[in-house]
Amino acid sequence: MSDLLERLRDRGWRLTAQRRVVAEVLGGEHVHLTADEVHARAGRLLPEISRATVYNTLGELVALGEVVEVTSDGRAKRYDPNARTAHHHLVCTRCHTIRDVPTDTAATALSPEASFGFSVSAIEITYRGLCPDCRTAPEEH
Amino acid sequence: MSDLLERLRDRGWRLTAQRRVVAEVLGGEHVHLTADEVHARAGRLLPEISRATVYNTLGELVALGEVVEVTSDGRAKRYDPNARTAHHHLVCTRCHTIRDVPTDTAATALSPEASFGFSVSAIEITYRGLCPDCRTAPEEH
DNA sequence: TCTCACTTTGGACTAGTTCCAAAGTTGTCT
DNA sequence: AGACAACTTTGGAACTAGTCCAAAGTGAGA
Numbered sequence: 001m002s003d004l005l006e007r008l009r010d011r012g013w014r015l016t017a018q019r020r021v022v023a024e025v026l027g028g029e030h031v032h033l034t035a036d037e038v039h040a041r042a043g044r045l046l047p048e049i050s051r052a053t054v055y056n057t058l059g060e061l062v063a064l065g066e067v068v069e070v071t072s073d074g075r076a077k078r079y080d081p082n083a084r085t086a087h088h089h090l091v092c093t094r095c096h097t098i099r100d101v102p103t104d105t106a107a108t109a110l111s112p113e114a115s116f117g118f119s120v121s122a123i124e125i126t127y128r129g130l131c132p133d134c135r136t137a138p139e140e141h
Numbered sequence: 142m143s144d145l146l147e148r149l150r151d152r153g154w155r156l157t158a159q160r161r162v163v164a165e166v167l168g169g170e171h172v173h174l175t176a177d178e179v180h181a182r183a184g185r186l187l188p189e190i191s192r193a194t195v196y197n198t199l200g201e202l203v204a205l206g207e208v209v210e211v212t213s214d215g216r217a218k219r220y221d222p223n224a225r226t227a228h229h230h231l232v233c234t235r236c237h238t239i240r241d242v243p244t245d246t247a248a249t250a251l252s253p254e255a256s257f258g259f260s261v262s263a264i265e266i267t268y269r270g271l272c273p274d275c276r277t278a279p280e281e282h
Numbered sequence: 283t284c285t286c287a288c289t290t291t292g293g294a295c296t297a298g299t300t301c302c303a304a305a306g307t308t309g310t311c312t
Numbered sequence: 313a314g315a316c317a318a319c320t321t322t323g324g325a326a327c328t329a330g331t332c333c334a335a336a337g338t339g340a341g342a
Contacts, residue, residue: 014288014339035329050291055330071212076329090251090259101255110231110268114242117273118231126265127251132258155308155319176298191322196299217298 004066011064021046022057026067026081032098034076072098072126088124092131101127145207152205162187163198167208167222173239175217213239213267229265233272242268 004023009015025033025041033041039054058079061067068080072091078098080089086103103125110120145164150156166182167174174182180195199220202208209221213232219239221230227244251261 016289016339018290048291052292052331052333053290056290071214073212090257090261092259093262099257099259101251101257110242115268115270116231116240116242117276118233118240118268118270119276120231120268120270121234122269124267124269126267127256127259127261128263128265129256129259129261135258135260157307157320159321189322193300193302193323194321197321200300 008064008066013060017046018042018049018053019057021049022054022061026061026079030082030100032070032078032080034078036076038079070098072096088126090127090129090131092134093128094130094134097131097133099131149205149207154201158187159183159190159194160198162190163195163202167202167220171223171241173211173219173221175219177217179220211239213237229267231268231270231272233275234269235271235275238272238274240272 004027005015005020008019008023013019021042022038024045025038028041035051035055035058038058039049039051042049042054058067062069062079066081066083068083070078070080070089072078072089073096075096080098080100082100087100088103090099090101091097109123145168146154146156146161149160149164154160162183163179165186166179169182176192176196176199179199180190180192183190183195199208203210203220207222207224209224211219211221211230213219213230214237216237221239221241223241228241229244231240231242232238251264
């Protein structure tokens, strides 16, 4: 993840302890954390980091195209650090875990008559279902 | 939309003025309204309807599979009354309008090795871009 | 080392939604 | 038609996720 920091500094990002920690948290695992989860994990490395800073930093990373925001349900947004390789998402309808799946697409483009005059700039595919853990876990309630 | 009420009554739905009005609002247009928009329109037909009831009713319609919840951005959920025919969505990244696009797919199924043990029950494709109005409209600010 | 533009901070604020207990209705049974 | 139980609605409080702000702090170039 330090190449990320590298790239960002080249783009004029001022390097601060907070930003370093957020980048580290995102790079550490390939799961898709919510802002709150990022804040919690960042707080273990830098206890006094504020929620506002985490939101700011995540927003900047998204604006710079280094991280992708994923809104899978109506709840908290999740942040996907794997913005450099195209992929789609597998979302658990029960525990809301998200996994990446590789894209082999080109098959999904919309024909001109089907696009109603929109200029389509991105295609997202979301596969919903139960993850292995939730398939075998007992019913809730 | 009265066949919707029909179906629901058969499933033991108690018929009330409020529910009738919400169903009517959803059936009236094929746009994808937010809960607040549904509340506003329902209020024109039945002024004293409460927000809680609109949320309750929408939630029930979703649970019964008559309406689909669409979370396109991190903001308000939208409700899609077109739950009976498979289709995907075209979302404007600027004004958040949503349009349906017909599905002709089947080409999008995930191979077993790519599904990481998930039991996939639904596939959603979201095409993002600018709608015709926003393509030509002047910049914001 | 100085300096200043860029960053961080915590707390107030907002939007969207959910929850709750009390009051009101619906459909059924007679 | 009348009574009743179960189901619904209601308004407001509460909650979650996120944004905004002015004041205090800090990185890095000169």
